[in-house]
Structure formats: C-alpha cells, structure tokens
Amino acid sequence: MSSEVAQGAPRRLGRLAATVRALFARTLDLALPQLCPACRAPVVGEALCAPCWSRVSFIAAPYCARLGIPFPYDPGPGTLSIEAMSDPPAYNRARAAVRFDETARTLVHALKYGDRLDLAPIMGRWMANAGRELTADADLLVPVPLHWRRQWARRFNQSALLADVVGKASGLTVGLARTERALNVQGAFRARASAQREIEGRRLILVDDVLTSGATLEACARALLRAGVAQVDVLVFARVVAPARIPI
Numbered sequence: 001m002s003s004e005v006a007q008g009a010p011r012r013l014g015r016l017a018a019t020v021r022a023l024f025a026r027t028l029d030l031a032l033p034q035l036c037p038a039c040r041a042p043v044v045g046e047a048l049c050a051p052c053w054s055r056v057s058f059i060a061a062p063y064c065a066r067l068g069i070p071f072p073y074d075p076g077p078g079t080l081s082i083e084a085m086s087d088p089p090a091y092n093r094a095r096a097a098v099r100f101d102e103t104a105r106t107l108v109h110a111l112k113y114g115d116r117l118d119l120a121p122i123m124g125r126w127m128a129n130a131g132r133e134l135t136a137d138a139d140l141l142v143p144v145p146l147h148w149r150r151q152w153a154r155r156f157n158q159s160a161l162l163a164d165v166v167g168k169a170s171g172l173t174v175g176l177a178r179t180e181r182a183l184n185v186q187g188a189f190r191a192r193a194s195a196q197r198e199i200e201g202r203r204l205i206l207v208d209d210v211l212t213s214g215a216t217l218e219a220c221a222r223a224l225l226r227a228g229v230a231q232v233d234v235l236v237f238a239r240v241v242a243p244a245r246i247p248i
Contacts, residue, residue: 037119038106047122057099059130059239068095069241089214091206091221091232095134096239097126100210104238108209112158120158123209123237124165131205131235135170138233139202142175144220162237163207175199200228211239 035042036049043049048056062074064081066088071079098104107123110116128135135141143159160174167174175198206220211234221232 055103057101059096091234094234095131096236097130098238100238100240120161121165124162127237128166128169134205134233138205140175140204141167141172141207142204144208159208196227201230203231204229205233205235208236211236
C-alpha cells in the first residue's frame with residue numbers, strides 16, 4: 001500500500017503543479033489583460049484591436065515584380081513599375097508587409113524608440129507572410145546592421161528582432177552570428193572579410209523595418225554582391241508608396 005502511495009505521489013504533485021500554474025496564468029490574465037500593440041486598448045489574444053486592424057494598409061498583389069510597389073489594377077504577371085525600369089536597384093526583389101502610413105509609423109516608432117519589443121512578433125509574422133515568395137528561394141536572412149552608436153543607445157537592433165521572427169516562421173537561419181555580422185558599419189557598409197566564406201555564392205534576404213528612399217538597402221546589397229553573394233532580396237515591414245501611377 002505504501003508503495004502504491006509512493007508511486008502515485010509524483011503524479012498527484014504534477015497535477016497539482018499544473019493546476020497552480022493554470023490558476024496563476026488566469027490570475028495574470030485578469031489582472032494584466034492583453035493590450036492592442038498599437039493603441040493599448042484591451043484585446044483578446046496577441047492581435048490588434050478592430051479599429052487599429054481596419055487602419056492597417058496591407059500590401060497584396062498586384063504589385064511590381066521587382067520592387068513590390070502595389071498597382072491600382074492587375075496589369076498581368078511580371079509587370080515592372082516605372083521606378084523599377086528607370087532606376088533598377090542592386091537587389092533582385094523587394095517585398096513589404098504594409099504601406100508606411102500613420103498606423104505603420106506608430107508601430108515602427110513604438111518598436112524602435114518606445115522599447116515595445118512585444119511588437120516584433122506580430123510585425124515579423126506579417127513580414128513572413130508577405131515574403132513567402134522570397135524565403136522559399138533563399139539561404140539566409142541578414143538584418144541590416146545599426147551603427148554601433150545607435151545600437152548602444154537603443155540597446156537592440158529592431159531589424160535583427162524582426163529577422164528572428166521571420167526566421168522562425170520560414171525555417172531560415174539568421175546570419176551571421178551577432179558578433180560577426182555580414183555587414184560592418186563604419187560610415188559606409190562593407191562585408192567583413194571573415195564573413196565572406198560563409199555568404200559567398202548564397203542567396204540572402206536583407207531584413208529591415210522600413211523602406212523609404214532605399215539608399216541604405218541599396219548600399220547593403222551592393223556590399224554583399226561585391227563579397228560574392230549570388231542574390232540579394234529585400235524584406236521590410238513597411239514601405240513608402242507614392243501616389244498610384246499606371247504601370248507600363
């Protein structure tokens with residue numbers, strides 16, 4: 001009898017521990033309800049509230065095959081925008097999850113300057129969804145690095161946080177090691193000599209939070225291509241979209 005009691009004790013303790021954890025989690029949910037990442041209104045689960053969700057301007061096809069700029073109508077597969085033809089970038093393709101409007105700006109600024117690291121998972125998941133075409137054809141994700149002064153002041157690189165989420169969603173590795181970035185920032189971007197063996201001949205995706213003029217991503221792409229990378233694509237959370245023009 002004592003043997004049966006002894007054998008059943010661990011199971012009872014396990015059930016008791018699980019019950020205590022469940023009660024503790026429920027208490028936390030009641031005391032600290034989930035909040036909308038954008039406006040901090042109470043929500044159910046990790047999501048935006050209905051008003052904020054309705055204001056997010058997601059980018060979906062049809063869009064420029066090269067730059068990911070949305071078209072006002074579907075001109076057919078493979079169509080390029082005027083921007084892609086008149087000033088083609090060094091990188092192959094760019095994709096963004098949302099337009100850079102007021103709602104997107106709020107999310108980006110809260111992540112970068114408001115220590116709202118809880119925003120990275122939802123933003124990164126949107127990026128992973130928008131970049132499925134790219135991640136299916138890539139070997140590595142490379143976050144755009146920050147100058148060391150900005151990283152020291154901010155204490156984190158928002159591009160690396162987003163790349164980690166995209167990597168988990170897509171199964172891609174985020175390269176390179178945090179102390180051995182593919183790109184080094186010293187007034188200009190250049191590939192580290194010690195990293196070239198790892199990236200040579202590979203297909204990379206540069207990850208950043210916002211694409212505005214594209215100058216930073218262009219400089220990063222050129223540095224990687226000079227280092228022998230086979231292909232560079234770009235994946236961002238938001239991109240600036242000019243007023244609609246007719247594609248040609």
